[in-house]
Amino acid sequence: MKSGMMEHALNNDTNYLNDGTTLRSWLLTTDHKRIGILYMLSITFFFFIGGAAAVLFRLELMTPRGDMLSPDAYNKLFSLHGIVMVWFFLIPAVPNVLGNFLIPLMIGARDLAFPRLNLASWYIFMAGGLFTLLVIIIGGVDTGWTFYTPYSSTYANTYVILAATGIFINGFSSIATGLNFIVTIHLLRAPGMIWFRLPLFVWTMYATSLIMVLATPVLAVALALIAVERIFHVGIFDPAIGGDPLLFQHLFWFYSHPAVYIMILPGMGVVSEIVPCFARKPLFGYTFVAMSSLAIASLGFLVWGHHMFVSGQSVYAGLIFSLLSMLVAIPSAIKVFNWTATLYKGTIFLKTPMLYALGFIGLFTIGGLTGICLATLAFDIHVHDTYFIIAHFHYVMVGGMVMAYLGGIHFWWPKMTGKMYNEWLGRINALIVFLGFNLAFFPQFILGYLGNPRRYHVYPDEFQVFHVMSSLGASILGVGYVLPLFYLIWSYKFGRSSGQNPWHARGVEWEAASPPIKHNFYEVPVVDYPAYDYPPAGPDFTMSEGELEPTSPEQPQRRITSSHGT
Amino acid sequence: MSHSTTIEVALPFDDAQQQRSAAILGMWIFLATEILFFGGLFVGYAVYRYEYFEAFREGSHEMSVVGGGLMTAVLLIGSLLVAISDHAIEEASADIDQRKLRRRLGGYLGATTLLGVAFLSMEFYEYYELIHKGLFPGPGFDASSFPASVRDTQTIQMYFTLFFCMTGLHALHMVIGISLVGGMAVLLSRSEHPQRYANLLTGIGLYWHFVDVIWIFLYPLFYLVR
Numbered sequence: 001m002k003s004g005m006m007e008h009a010l011n012n013d014t015n016y017l018n019d020g021t022t023l024r025s026w027l028l029t030t031d032h033k034r035i036g037i038l039y040m041l042s043i044t045f046f047f048f049i050g051g052a053a054a055v056l057f058r059l060e061l062m063t064p065r066g067d068m069l070s071p072d073a074y075n076k077l078f079s080l081h082g083i084v085m086v087w088f089f090l091i092p093a094v095p096n097v098l099g100n101f102l103i104p105l106m107i108g109a110r111d112l113a114f115p116r117l118n119l120a121s122w123y124i125f126m127a128g129g130l131f132t133l134l135v136i137i138i139g140g141v142d143t144g145w146t147f148y149t150p151y152s153s154t155y156a157n158t159y160v161i162l163a164a165t166g167i168f169i170n171g172f173s174s175i176a177t178g179l180n181f182i183v184t185i186h187l188l189r190a191p192g193m194i195w196f197r198l199p200l201f202v203w204t205m206y207a208t209s210l211i212m213v214l215a216t217p218v219l220a221v222a223l224a225l226i227a228v229e230r231i232f233h234v235g236i237f238d239p240a241i242g243g244d245p246l247l248f249q250h251l252f253w254f255y256s257h258p259a260v261y262i263m264i265l266p267g268m269g270v271v272s273e274i275v276p277c278f279a280r281k282p283l284f285g286y287t288f289v290a291m292s293s294l295a296i297a298s299l300g301f302l303v304w305g306h307h308m309f310v311s312g313q314s315v316y317a318g319l320i321f322s323l324l325s326m327l328v329a330i331p332s333a334i335k336v337f338n339w340t341a342t343l344y345k346g347t348i349f350l351k352t353p354m355l356y357a358l359g360f361i362g363l364f365t366i367g368g369l370t371g372i373c374l375a376t377l378a379f380d381i382h383v384h385d386t387y388f389i390i391a392h393f394h395y396v397m398v399g400g401m402v403m404a405y406l407g408g409i410h411f412w413w414p415k416m417t418g419k420m421y422n423e424w425l426g427r428i429n430a431l432i433v434f435l436g437f438n439l440a441f442f443p444q445f446i447l448g449y450l451g452n453p454r455r456y457h458v459y460p461d462e463f464q465v466f467h468v469m470s471s472l473g474a475s476i477l478g479v480g481y482v483l484p485l486f487y488l489i490w491s492y493k494f495g496r497s498s499g500q501n502p503w504h505a506r507g508v509e510w511e512a513a514s515p516p517i518k519h520n521f522y523e524v525p526v527v528d529y530p531a532y533d534y535p536p537a538g539p540d541f542t543m544s545e546g547e548l549e550p551t552s553p554e555q556p557q558r559r560i561t562s563s564h565g566t
Numbered sequence: 567m568s569h570s571t572t573i574e575v576a577l578p579f580d581d582a583q584q585q586r587s588a589a590i591l592g593m594w595i596f597l598a599t600e601i602l603f604f605g606g607l608f609v610g611y612a613v614y615r616y617e618y619f620e621a622f623r624e625g626s627h628e629m630s631v632v633g634g635g636l637m638t639a640v641l642l643i644g645s646l647l648v649a650i651s652d653h654a655i656e657e658a659s660a661d662i663d664q665r666k667l668r669r670r671l672g673g674y675l676g677a678t679t680l681l682g683v684a685f686l687s688m689e690f691y692e693y694y695e696l697i698h699k700g701l702f703p704g705p706g707f708d709a710s711s712f713p714a715s716v717r718d719t720q721t722i723q724m725y726f727t728l729f730f731c732m733t734g735l736h737a738l739h740m741v742i743g744i745s746l747v748g749g750m751a752v753l754l755s756r757s758e759h760p761q762r763y764a765n766l767l768t769g770i771g772l773y774w775h776f777v778d779v780i781w782i783f784l785y786p787l788f789y790l791v792r
Contacts, residue, residue: 104578111578113588179595183588188578217599221606225731234703234727236610241720242621247613251606519577 015418015515030115031518036101037416038122040409043089043097044485046129049136050084053077055478057457058471064464066457074457075142076158082145083163087170088129090397091259093405094266095212096125096177099205101416103181105509106199108190108527110519113183121176128170135163144455146256147222149237149248153229161230164223171216174262178212181205190508192527196290199507199531200283203290204269207297211258211265215301219255222248246311253304261300263397264364265293267404268335271357274411275339277505278354279346280541282532285338292331299328309380318377325375332368336361349541349548351503352426356407359434363399367392370445385455388448394441398477403433406484413488414498418515420547421491425483433480439473502547506533574762589765590772597776600739604780607732611787614728618721624712625725626792628701630692634789637688638781644681645778647674648747652771655754655764664759671767672755678774679748686740689733696726703727729788736784739777746770 016033020026026034057077060068069077100118104111112118135141141163143152152160185206189198225236226248235241237248276283283289305313305321339361348354370392374380383389414420443466448454452463459467501510508527512520541548579585615622651674658667700708703726709717716722750770754760 109578113578114592115578175596175599179592179599182595183592184578186591187584187588213595213599214602217603218606221603225606225610228731232704235720235723236727236731242614242618242724244613244617247610251609254606 014517015513016518017417017515019518028119030111030119032100032104032112032115032118033416033516033520035118035122036097036099039092039096039100039125042122042126042129043092046084046088047481049133050081050089051478051481053081053084054474057081058474060457061459061467062464062471064459064461064467069457071457072142075144075455076140078455079141079144079163080136083132083141083167085397086145086259086263087167088125088132090263090401091174091212092125092177093401094270094408095181095205095208095262096121096173098201098270098405098408098412099181099208099266100177102412102509103184103202103205104188105415105512105516105520106202106507107185107188107193108508108521108525109184109188110521112180113188114180117176118180121173121180124176125170125173128166128168128173131162131166131169135159135166138162146252147226147248148252149226149229149245150239150243153226153237153245153248161227164227168220168223171220174212174216178209178216181209182213185209190525190527193508196287197527197529197531198290199269200272200286200289200293201266201269204265204272204293207293208262208265210294211262211297211300215255215258215262218251219259222251222255225251246308246313249308249311250304253307254301257304257307258297258300260393260396261296263401265296267360267364267401268293270404270408270411271339271360272335273505273507274353274357274407275342276532276534277411277503278349278351278357279343280349280534281342281346282530282534283338284341284344285334286531288334289338292334295331296328299324299331303328306375306380309377310384322375322377326372329368329372332364336365336368347541350427351548352421352423352430353407353411353503355427355430355434356403356410359430360400360403360407363395363403363434363437367395367397367400370395383448385453386448387444387452387454390454391441391444391448394444399437399441403437406430406433409484409488411503412509413491414502415509415512415514415516417492417495418498418513419491419495420498420502421487421495425487429480429483429487432476432483436473436476436478436480440470440477441473443467443469443473498547504541504548507531586765586768589769593769593772597772600776604732604735607728607735608783611728611732614724618716618724620713621716621719621721622725623792624716624722625729626788626790628696628699629789631789633688633692634785637685638785640681640685640688641778641781644678644685645775647678647681648771648774651675651678652768655761655767658761667760668755668757671760672751675747675751675754679744679751682740682744682747686737686744689737693730701726703730732784733788736777736780739780743770743774743777747774 016031020029026038029035029038056069057074060066060074066074100112103109139159141156141158141160143156143158143160143163147160147164185198185202228234229236229238229243235243237243237245239245272283272289303321303325305317306325309318309322339357350358370388374383374389374392410421410426447463447466447470450463452459452466498514500514503510508525511525575582575585579588651671654667654670654674696702699711700706703723707720707723707726709720709722712722747770750763750767754763754767757763
């Protein structure tokens with residue numbers, strides 16, 4: 001078998017992309033890289049569906065009157081936007097696309113521990129997604145993505161059960177992925193790849209997987225109880241017959257607050273990979289950054305009550321939740337400070353992925369700091385359920401996670417396809433996204449502070465200027481999301497070859513060919529070096545179109561040895 | 567691991583030991599998700615028991631302690647048999663009489679399957695009786711036999727809602743468990759080398775024990791605490 005692999009090594013033309021080109025070879029693949037690509041295509045599709053809903057209601061909000069959409073249609077659109085973006089884009093975005101693709105490559109494994117389960121997770125994801133599409137086609141759901149009771153259980157006359165079923169099914173896909181990642185990271189690390197040599201992306205994936213595995217079932221049971229209540233007309237959440245509607249909020253946020261960290265931790269992992277590479281320095285404070293991911297994951301389970309400050313829960317509970325929520329700022333700040341310290345005295349190359357990473361750091365900081373504002377009880381009561389909340393979590397999820405996702409796609413695009421995109425288009429697009437995003441969401445902080453509640457399709461006239469700014473920003477953002485679709489696909493078809501490691505990055509994943517062969521490595525890598533061992537030298541590189549060019553031909557090369565010595 | 571010669575190692579793994587560790591770790595993580603899944607319902611139980619203590623006391627008087635105890639015993643014996651089979655397949659050396667091993671495993675697991683079916687039959691009989699008495703929650707719920715304090719507020723319904731939800735979800739897990747254990751009984755009693763399926767049996771065994779442990783909590787909460 002080993003000698004077969006060596007023969008394979010001589011044949012440079014075979015890689016995971018052209019090793020079988022039939023539809024069947026893609027739909028029945030168990031290769032983690034191909035499954036990553038399948039996920040990438042699917043979530044891109046869902047992203048544009050969720051985005052289309054946003055386009056429609058941002059258009060409606062250009063004027064203070066309801067002149068384009070009925071109140072019902074508006075409610076259905078923002079519910080659709082939330083449900084699709086949270087469960088069918090943000091949660092699977094980095095874990096299921098980049099995580100699937102990169103974890104085995106980064107730890108030196110041939111595949112994930114359970115390749116067939118991995119494929120099954122994609123089919124489950126698609127089944128959940130199709131259920132949700134079905135809901136859109138037959139008439140939608142108007143409860144918001146939060147499904148608050150008793151509205152969702154007693155009053156709503158839209159397709160609550162179907163929408164909940166779609167999300168319920170999708171949960172199994174999340175769980176399968178998280179389980180697969182945990183087992184893989186525990187057991188399939190290459191020789192020498194000890195825990196504290198793991199790239200921080202893998203650490204964040206580990207923390208994310210823990211949340212996926214432990215939180216998702218609670219959402220599942222909460223949604224199942226809504227379905228039971230609607231089907232059998234029992235009163236689990238119905239106060240008229242002794243039910244407690246707040247119980248739903250507790251169960252829902254016990255999942256959904258940790259899930260917020262599913263939506264940001266992977267982005268932090270991506271940024272932790274990009275920043276050292278383009279600052280040409282080892283990441284500052286590796287251990288602290290690694291542990292801060294676990295701290296965020298654990299604290300995330302203890303803060304759900306901060307969504308319920310005005311729900312009538314006990315004020316003492318509110319106080320404790322407020323304090324615990326503020327504690328999350330500590331590990332988050334550890335990350336931001338360490339990224340900044342990595343930049344300090346680094347040799348910074350402002351390539352496309354780096355622009356996204358820097359955008360992430362700034363926008364996430366705004367999102368995080370306004371999060372501390374919201375964790376403050378008194379302030380939260382003023383801005384609760386206003387646009388301030390919308391702005392806050394879009395700074396984290398769009399300014400943070402989507403920026404990181406795009407940065408990651410641009411950073412690992414040469415790894416995935418072996419091709420290089422147009423660097424200038426990439427950089428301009430990063431700027432478009434950054435500017436459009438800020439124009440779209442910064443005015444919403446002001447709107448919220450002035451008292452414009454969320455989830456209304458009409459508003460007082462004096463708010464119009466902010467809403468128009470926001471809608472303009474959203475359309476610029478839309479351009480920034482459509483453009484990569486074209487230049488990335490173009491580069492895949494016609495782009496020039498990127499070479500194996502265009503960024504001279506130091507992770508194990510770059511030891512594999514670009515694009516990698518079917519089982520990743522010709523020989524199992526042996527890792528006897530720390531993560532991010534970027535040489536401490538100064539400007540060893542110049543920036544050329546697309547790539548980093550070494551100024552001296554002798555860059556330290558990594559040696560690859562076989563673990564078995566055969 | 568004397569039987570490593572008979573196991574085919576799947577692609578991502580180096581050896582049979584690593585593959586076994588992965589199978590068992592994966593199963594434990596899955597069971598952790600199951601605990602959280604039931605956990606939501608146990609939280610609901612705790613909340614409503616605290617709020618409607620009297621309704622829960624009245625409700626539990628409708629349950630048969632002896633019947634529930636019998637169901638518990640049936641489940642525990644099944645679990646013991648699963649544990650014995652798992653032990654047998656792991657400890658068996660490579661040169662053991664395969665025919666004998668097949669017969670033993672098929673017998674233990676077949677008996678477990680029957681015990682599981684017996685448990686479900688008793689449970690469904692209990693459901694039948696409760697439904698017959700009009701105690702299935704919903705619009706047709708008949709609270710007339712209960713004291714006014716829990717009848718007029720309808721809080722008595724909550725006990726039965728939780729009872730049917732929690733034992734129903736448990737029964738669903740039993741159905742899956744019975745299919746898995748029954749399938750294993752057939753598979754192992756026909757296999758040339760039953761030891762090839764040691765990892766599968768350990769995983770299914772863990773699941774079966776987990777479903778038992780859930781019942782170990784449900785029995786006191788609904789039957790014993792009055």
